[in-house]
Amino acid sequence: MTTPDHTANAVPPARPVHGGIKPAELRALGLRPEDCLDFSASVSPLGPPAGVAEAVAAVDLAAYPDPHCLTLTEAIAAHHGSDGVAANNVIVGNGSTEIIHLLTRAYIGTPPAGCSGAALLLTPTYGEYDGAVRISGGWVTTLTAARRETGFTWDVDAAVARIAAERPALTFICNPNNPTGALLGNGELEVMADAAAAVGGLLVVDEAYINLSERYAEASIAALAGRHDAIVALRSMTKDYALTALRLGYAVASPPVIARLAALQPDWSVNGPAQAAGAAALADGGYLERARAAVAASRECVVERLAAVGIRCYPTAANFVLAQVGDAAGLRDGLARRGLFVRDCASFGLPDCIRIGLRPVADCIRLTNAIAAALGDEFAK
Numbered sequence: 001m002t003t004p005d006h007t008a009n010a011v012p013p014a015r016p017v018h019g020g021i022k023p024a025e026l027r028a029l030g031l032r033p034e035d036c037l038d039f040s041a042s043v044s045p046l047g048p049p050a051g052v053a054e055a056v057a058a059v060d061l062a063a064y065p066d067p068h069c070l071t072l073t074e075a076i077a078a079h080h081g082s083d084g085v086a087a088n089n090v091i092v093g094n095g096s097t098e099i100i101h102l103l104t105r106a107y108i109g110t111p112p113a114g115c116s117g118a119a120l121l122l123t124p125t126y127g128e129y130d131g132a133v134r135i136s137g138g139w140v141t142t143l144t145a146a147r148r149e150t151g152f153t154w155d156v157d158a159a160v161a162r163i164a165a166e167r168p169a170l171t172f173i174c175n176p177n178n179p180t181g182a183l184l185g186n187g188e189l190e191v192m193a194d195a196a197a198a199v200g201g202l203l204v205v206d207e208a209y210i211n212l213s214e215r216y217a218e219a220s221i222a223a224l225a226g227r228h229d230a231i232v233a234l235r236s237m238t239k240d241y242a243l244t245a246l247r248l249g250y251a252v253a254s255p256p257v258i259a260r261l262a263a264l265q266p267d268w269s270v271n272g273p274a275q276a277a278g279a280a281a282l283a284d285g286g287y288l289e290r291a292r293a294a295v296a297a298s299r300e301c302v303v304e305r306l307a308a309v310g311i312r313c314y315p316t317a318a319n320f321v322l323a324q325v326g327d328a329a330g331l332r333d334g335l336a337r338r339g340l341f342v343r344d345c346a347s348f349g350l351p352d353c354i355r356i357g358l359r360p361v362a363d364c365i366r367l368t369n370a371i372a373a374a375l376g377d378e379f380a381k
C-alpha cells in the first residue's frame, strides 16, 4: 500500500488581493471603523434598499436557510423575466465569488471534451479568477489590454483567435472591468461566446458592476445567458444593493450549466438573512435607477476635482474610477492614516494607479480634498 503524500499540495497558491478595510490595519493605525470611509470596495453608494433591514430582522435565526434559495431564485427569474430567464436558469451563491469557484471546480477541474484545463483571462482584471483557476488545478493564459490610451479595451478578434487556438474550458471577462472600467458591448461579447461554444468552452461574463453603469443596456449579456449554451452571466447583489456584509450573488446560464454548478455547491451556503435581504432588495423597483444617478453624480465630482489638480482618470463605465497618481502605494497609505481607504492597484499590475469606489458626493469631496492636500495642492479650499 502506498502512503498518501499529504505534503504535495501543502503550499496553496497565494490568495488574491481584495479591497475592503481590514481591522488589523485599523488597529495598527489607531483608527476606529466609524471614523473611516471605505473607497476601496465598490458598492452602491445608496446603502441597502429600505425594506432590507426589516426583512432581515424577520428571519428566524434558529431555522436552517433554504438550501435551494427557492423564493429568491424565483424573484431573480422574475426580475429578468422579460429576457425569458426561468428559475432553472439561475443559481444563487454566497456572493458571486462562490459561483466563480463553483465554475472553476466544475469546468477547470474536469474540462469539457476537447477543451484544455486552462482559463483565458482578459487582463488586467479581478484577481479571484486567477486564484480560483489555480486552486482548481488549472492554469491561466492572459490577453492583456494593450494600450492605456484606448481606455484599456481589448481586441475582440484577438480574443476570438486565442479561444480557437487554446480551447480554454473557461474564458473570463469582467464587464465593466475591474479595475479599468472598460466596457464591451453585448454584440462583441456574443462573438466571443460563439467562439467559446465552437470549442466546447464557456464565456463567463462577470457583470458585478453592470447594474451601476448607465450603459448597462448596451452591454449586459444576462438577457442572452438563458438562451446561449456557452454564456454564464454573473451578478453581485453584494454590490448592486450594498448587501456587502451579507454576501449575495447569482449566475444566469443554461439549465445544464446551472445543474452542474448546483451539484457542487455546499448546502446552506447562502444564509437566511442574505436570502431575505435579496428578495426585499429586488422588490424595490426604482432602486437601481436611483443608484445609477448617484454613481453618475459622484463620478463627475471625482473626475472633475482630480483633473483640477492634474490627476488623470481613465474613462470608466463603472461605479469606480481608476486614477493615475504616480506613487499609488504611498498615496494610499497617506490617505489611510486619515481614515480614507482607496485601493492601490499594484496587484493588478498598475502600481501608478489607485481605484476609487464611488461613495456619495459629500464623501467624494472629502476624499478629493485629502488627495489634494496629500499632493500639497490648494484646490480643496
Ligand SMILES: Cc1ncc(COP(=O)(O)O)c(C=O)c1O
Pocket: 094, 095, 096, 097, 098, 126, 174, 178, 206, 208, 235, 236, 237, 238, 239, 247, 248, 249
Ligand atoms: C469583478 C468582481 N466580481 C466579483 C466580485 C465578488 O463579489 P461578491 O461580493 O458578489 O462575491 C468582486 C468583488 O470585488 C469583483 O470586483
